[in-house]
Amino acid sequence: MTDETAPTGDWSERIFGGFRKTSERLSENLTGIVGKSRLDDAQLDDLEDALILSDLGPRAAARIRERLAGERFERGVDELAVKEAVAREIAEILRPVAKPLDVVAFPRPQVILVIGVNGSGKTTTIAKLAHLFQEQDYAVMLAAGDTFRAAAIGQLGVWADRLGVPIIKGPEGGDPASVVFDAVKSATDRGTDALIVDTAGRLQNKRELMDELAKIRKVLGRLNPEAPHDVVLVLDATNGQNALSQIEIFREVAGVTGLIMTKLDGTARGGVLVAAAEQYGLPIHAIGVGETMDDLRPFDPDLVARVIAGVA
């Protein structure tokens, strides 16, 4: 964890890194592409392969191919024109899933479960979300529902101190559902707007995790039938294609309602977000572009599409 006062630089510059592996692959395969007013079958095949290799996935690749097969390039086919067309099509896929996480629950609190494998950036994302809500003048509380590891409880506690928000914790090895129960009661009593709950990320033991999350849900449902209002899966951009299998598994065990992708400031294959959007249609709430509490950014589908296509 770095100091939250560290300079953050220009975040929009950073996301070029997060999509670099995707956009480089794509660019390499489009270099020198020329033609008359339409792409021919061989060019369309190459384009589709390039999109798949760039982590956009077979479904998004097939969709973009189909759209570009019907495209008339008025000024003739060249690299820039094709990239512009690809950017437009990627934006079409991403726009419907770009959806910030809003605090809307009534009655309060809005209960947001945050899930994801260990190391994905879950704890940091919780801090970033808390900070974002604070900036919008919402009262926030954290709950340390990952009781499996003392370090996880400690780390969330450090963030709570920094942010100046209350945190409900239990003992290491304690029952996460009981922590969540206490937290919802406390948040309700205090009139808290958003309660953000950390959870264990033990994918190795799917059954145990499923039982744990089911128990949390049951307890929550007793206090508020609408809760949890959000189940946000945190994905690490550096994991590339692995993100898709994580969505698959967590959808099954936890009923994911939205995604946040972190570490898009590193060199990563963020293009997998396009595959995720096409395949699952889950809302993408935000992206993480650094380690400080200010480094959560809105997901801008048009910018991301242009970065991926190499025309930003």
Ligand SMILES: Nc1nc2c(ncn2[C@@H]2O[C@H](COP(=O)(O)OP(=O)(O)OP(=O)(O)O)[C@@H](O)[C@H]2O)c(=O)[nH]1
């Ligand atoms: N560069 C970068 N690093 C990040 C980002 N988000 C989190 N990290 C770093 O990734 C590491 C893991 O983040 P955590 O928030 O501890 O992840 P976690 O999923 O809670 O992990 P556990 O505590 O092991 O369960 C830390 O060193 C964070 O500082 C991000 O957007 N960009």
